[in-house]
Amino acid sequence: MAVTIQLVPGIQSDLIASTTRSGSIDEEAVLTQSILVGCAAGFSGDRVDVALPVVQTLIRRGAPSAIIFENLAERTLAQQQITRRSNPDLGYEPLLELEIRPILGLCLQHGVTIVSNFGAANPHAAARKIIAMAAEMSLERPRIAVVTGDDLSGQTGLSLLEERLGSEFDRERFVCANAYQGSREIADAILAGAQIVVTGRVADPCLTLGPVMAHYGWQDDEWDFLAGASMAGHLLECGAQVTGGSFADPGYKDIPEMDQVGFPIAEIFEDGSCIISKADQTGGRVSVRTVKEQLLYEVHDPGAYITPDVVADISDAQVTEVGPDQVRLTGVKGHPRTSTLKANVFFDGGWFGEGEISYAGPNALARARLARDILQKRLGHLFRMRFDLIGLTSIFNDDGSEMLDQSLTRLEASSHPDAAADDKATDIEQRWPVAFAVPMDIRLRVSAQHMDLTVIERLLREVTALWTCGPAGGGGARVNKRQRLSTSSCLIDRNKLPARFEII
Amino acid sequence: MDQNALSTRALYHFAHARTGDKGNRINISVIAYKSEEFERLVRQVTEQRVAEHFAYRHPTRVTRYVLPRLHAMNFVIDDVLDGGVNDSLNLDMHGKSLSYHLLTMEV
Numbered sequence: 001m002a003v004t005i006q007l008v009p010g011i012q013s014d015l016i017a018s019t020t021r022s023g024s025i026d027e028e029a030v031l032t033q034s035i036l037v038g039c040a041a042g043f044s045g046d047r048v049d050v051a052l053p054v055v056q057t058l059i060r061r062g063a064p065s066a067i068i069f070e071n072l073a074e075r076t077l078a079q080q081q082i083t084r085r086s087n088p089d090l091g092y093e094p095l096l097e098l099e100i101r102p103i104l105g106l107c108l109q110h111g112v113t114i115v116s117n118f119g120a121a122n123p124h125a126a127a128r129k130i131i132a133m134a135a136e137m138s139l140e141r142p143r144i145a146v147v148t149g150d151d152l153s154g155q156t157g158l159s160l161l162e163e164r165l166g167s168e169f170d171r172e173r174f175v176c177a178n179a180y181q182g183s184r185e186i187a188d189a190i191l192a193g194a195q196i197v198v199t200g201r202v203a204d205p206c207l208t209l210g211p212v213m214a215h216y217g218w219q220d221d222e223w224d225f226l227a228g229a230s231m232a233g234h235l236l237e238c239g240a241q242v243t244g245g246s247f248a249d250p251g252y253k254d255i256p257e258m259d260q261v262g263f264p265i266a267e268i269f270e271d272g273s274c275i276i277s278k279a280d281q282t283g284g285r286v287s288v289r290t291v292k293e294q295l296l297y298e299v300h301d302p303g304a305y306i307t308p309d310v311v312a313d314i315s316d317a318q319v320t321e322v323g324p325d326q327v328r329l330t331g332v333k334g335h336p337r338t339s340t341l342k343a344n345v346f347f348d349g350g351w352f353g354e355g356e357i358s359y360a361g362p363n364a365l366a367r368a369r370l371a372r373d374i375l376q377k378r379l380g381h382l383f384r385m386r387f388d389l390i391g392l393t394s395i396f397n398d399d400g401s402e403m404l405d406q407s408l409t410r411l412e413a414s415s416h417p418d419a420a421a422d423d424k425a426t427d428i429e430q431r432w433p434v435a436f437a438v439p440m441d442i443r444l445r446v447s448a449q450h451m452d453l454t455v456i457e458r459l460l461r462e463v464t465a466l467w468t469c470g471p472a473g474g475g476g477a478r479v480n481k482r483q484r485l486s487t488s489s490c491l492i493d494r495n496k497l498p499a500r501f502e503i504i
Numbered sequence: 505m506d507q508n509a510l511s512t513r514a515l516y517h518f519a520h521a522r523t524g525d526k527g528n529r530i531n532i533s534v535i536a537y538k539s540e541e542f543e544r545l546v547r548q549v550t551e552q553r554v555a556e557h558f559a560y561r562h563p564t565r566v567t568r569y570v571l572p573r574l575h576a577m578n579f580v581i582d583d584v585l586d587g588g589v590n591d592s593l594n595l596d597m598h599g600k601s602l603s604y605h606l607l608t609m610e611v
Contacts, residue, residue, distance in 0.1 A: 292574050296533035298524030300580045302569050318573050386593035395596035396605050399586040402560040447593040487590050
């Protein structure tokens, strides 16, 4: 690769002497500057006004850089597959235009590579959309690479899935399947001159590792380097979750200016270690605490965090504050990648429906419970429902309502004159945080799932009917239904799932 | 007495935590605020106690990983989401709130 030499420092100003690794070693040692990777989305539906400060900061720091948008949660892709079937020009991230319009011109002008899985189920259509946008904005036509090879909905993919899933594979209900591809094609696309890389399903850290591999010319078996940069990618991939989002807890974990929380930037060094910072002049905070929480997010065995490129080991990783809003991650080790790629398989899961209605004021809890009993008596013999009495429990409760029932028992016991002596009440009090006083404002929620839409529609009608046929003073009834997808996952021999890229 | 006050012995006062989910499995990181309290937390916040704390959701397994350099523990809790993001009937189908349930445990 041709390493761009820029002598304008990033955060870390020490330049590291290095050789290029394109296979032929240059006569003279080349100074390799570290690379900056910024993140401007952590899921589909993230804020769209956060990319500009990230890009402005990358440009100001003057180092080679890339910006990533992570847009694909597990189900997001399946939803886009469904969209694509009804319109072959869609199926990519719906916010694509809002995400990149503010930064497209700047990135092309300053050489900030854009890497994103916003291609979702239709990366070619996303690439065409970007080319059209660039034309509208009178920009040069960008060189866009499209990475494919993740979609398993074709004949070859289907037979692989049947082989792996056996009887679990229900062709009737099959919706789509995608494999998690790795970083190599992203890196190669950048080395081939791509200014923008559009992918479908790749593992989230690959959006970061791809440009870093290209920058340093890493090979596929430099495990410690790949692991380090993958964990940098892991810290970036959820956007604000490393800068104070999903973290702030007033009085315990205070974060300044949450309304303008800045998105993260990683400076990644040639040994794979990194310093996490954030966009200049934004709110939020990067601290040892925010970084530790995100480092362990969605990690199971810290000794074996498996990505398509490497098995990362953070057992001995260290997190150190090196400046204001600057935290260094070191000590990540890498082990050889596995021989398989993970695939998520989606099946038609029928319909989900939920309804809510509120009761407030005197005896609100009793009225809400009466409404629950009415629904249970009218529908309980037809299908299983989950009930919540929001005001007592809204999300800690379980589908079987064990926590809610115990809360109700405890409330009844505590309202009894001999409450203090009641063993049962004391026992529950120690285990779970529940209301101690009878609430005066309760919202009943009911939800259910069924393959038959008419069953779910019946549930929703019954909730609405509580207005006139239910307890006194019921207000704010709302109902909602949506199609469900159920998932399965499997591991497939990576040799059977080649990825590729093309520049369009 | 303010009966809604959280116990002064709640883990919440000594550690912070975050939930991540994959399918019907979650992990909850538990990170000590003060390094000197980490060992005590490791002794007290065991797999057994976490399993009991989540017993009402019938997890099939709790595995704990200890990360001394980060003063952190990582709990992996299997089958605790009533089916997970695609099958749960819970408003919080990802279980994102469950770290705060763990933080109510007394230590």
